[in-house]
Amino acid sequence: MEAFSSSQRHLYYVGDPLTLEVRSLMDARGWTVRNSELGRDLESFSSTPSGGLLDFSSRHIQSNLRQAETLLSIKTIGWVALLTPAQLDNETIRRLVRDFCFDYVTLPASGERILNALGHAYGIAALHDGGASGGVVGATLGNVHAQASSHAEGEMIGSCDAMLALFRAIRKVAITDAPVFISGESGTGKELTAAAIHQHSTRRDQPFVAINCGAIPTHLLQSELFGYERGAFTGANQRKIGRVEAANGGTLFLDEIGDLPLESQASLLRFLQERKVERLGGHGSTPVDVRIISATHVDMQTAMAESRFRADLYHRLCVLQIDEPPLRARGKDIELLAKHMLDRFKKDAHRPLRGFAPDAVAALHNYSWPGNVRELINRVRRAIVMAEGRLIGAHDLELGEFAEPAPTSLAQAREAGERQAIEMALLRNRGRLGEAAKELGVSRVTLYRILSAYSMRDATTSPGVDVE
Numbered sequence: 001m002e003a004f005s006s007s008q009r010h011l012y013y014v015g016d017p018l019t020l021e022v023r024s025l026m027d028a029r030g031w032t033v034r035n036s037e038l039g040r041d042l043e044s045f046s047s048t049p050s051g052g053l054l055d056f057s058s059r060h061i062q063s064n065l066r067q068a069e070t071l072l073s074i075k076t077i078g079w080v081a082l083l084t085p086a087q088l089d090n091e092t093i094r095r096l097v098r099d100f101c102f103d104y105v106t107l108p109a110s111g112e113r114i115l116n117a118l119g120h121a122y123g124i125a126a127l128h129d130g131g132a133s134g135g136v137v138g139a140t141l142g143n144v145h146a147q148a149s150s151h152a153e154g155e156m157i158g159s160c161d162a163m164l165a166l167f168r169a170i171r172k173v174a175i176t177d178a179p180v181f182i183s184g185e186s187g188t189g190k191e192l193t194a195a196a197i198h199q200h201s202t203r204r205d206q207p208f209v210a211i212n213c214g215a216i217p218t219h220l221l222q223s224e225l226f227g228y229e230r231g232a233f234t235g236a237n238q239r240k241i242g243r244v245e246a247a248n249g250g251t252l253f254l255d256e257i258g259d260l261p262l263e264s265q266a267s268l269l270r271f272l273q274e275r276k277v278e279r280l281g282g283h284g285s286t287p288v289d290v291r292i293i294s295a296t297h298v299d300m301q302t303a304m305a306e307s308r309f310r311a312d313l314y315h316r317l318c319v320l321q322i323d324e325p326p327l328r329a330r331g332k333d334i335e336l337l338a339k340h341m342l343d344r345f346k347k348d349a350h351r352p353l354r355g356f357a358p359d360a361v362a363a364l365h366n367y368s369w370p371g372n373v374r375e376l377i378n379r380v381r382r383a384i385v386m387a388e389g390r391l392i393g394a395h396d397l398e399l400g401e402f403a404e405p406a407p408t409s410l411a412q413a414r415e416a417g418e419r420q421a422i423e424m425a426l427l428r429n430r431g432r433l434g435e436a437a438k439e440l441g442v443s444r445v446t447l448y449r450i451l452s453a454y455s456m457r458d459a460t461t462s463p464g465v466d467v468e
Helices: 020-028 065-072 085-089 091-100 111-129 161-174 190-199 218-226 262-274 300-305 311-317 333-348 358-366 372-386 410-428 433-440 444-453
Strands: 009-014 031-035 050-055 077-083 103-106 180-183 208-212 251-255 291-296 320-323
Touching (some): 009 111, 190 208, 190 291, 433 444
Parallel strands (some): 009 050, 077 103, 180 320
């Protein structure tokens, strides 16, 4: 395949022939389309930001999913997947879409829907290259969603400095085998981080076993961790493999390690030193190869000072440390996460929902979120069910008292009105500055000047570039 020139908007397409409608729209919006088979001509995209469209409904791709993963892993391409609703039930395809694609479109779909998704994906790819200032607010771990266990709520999504630093830390620690200690408040997503580390490590194909050290009664914790032999105690009718042994070859995640009783701390320390487990009632030891990731919301320095946690065990566990940022420190990511949850659970609504009202957006940013992401998920899910209108308001989130008060001066009222009008125009026109300016009855330059005056430029594009 010939290399692209830097002035073109590039699209790498793999799949069955595109429909005439889609090709016409691509031509009209300035896309230069190149078709290729899986696994060919990848060097052409090693340094050029591009959009990518992968049609999973193509039989060729369905029979070559491993090659598809290699293609999807190219970070300079913002991928969008095309698939049928039935393919969402395929675990392998679902993983590829979740881990490597910016968006997916279920078929049949309009050309507009496909092109809008591609425009945003291209913007993300350009951001990775440092060559665009697009209107895309979402970024993910290495341009992928961090895979978590199936019961975990949500995905790791963010573009704020704190989350980008977290993504970099995950990538760094994933390539080693040293113990990782994740600290952070409850509800920030520590298990998601642990699962992301596992998924990006060499142990990704082995078990990821999580145990909440604070949720298991003290008298059962030893047997849960290390297992027991038949007859070890009353009711032990057969041998049971412990969680540590079940994670052999993979990763053991010890959540809320700060709540681990002292007796169990001694047993865990012995395992970390010897890398062998002894089941209750057993007479021998079993070698186990696991990577340990632990997490807690407890202040470990205080716990050690008060002799509630062994210092020698802490230093064994905390070789590499990651700090999970609280939701209140994530800026515009709060709104991004709320919209993501709305998209995910809006099927529970009794009527179509179009998004969040301005007072809800204000409340999302003004609230301190003591329950972090877990609380955000719960509030959004409740609001989806209880909302009476097409927009979720602050009262639907039960955050009415945190909505911004009415402006107290004419200048404030004018600014608030202009901000809301601009935000809604950009929303209706999917961030396209020229079309928003036309709707508002001003020139593109005037709109850009207002955006600059109100410090809203990071929500849109530069005056010469529209991300469609």
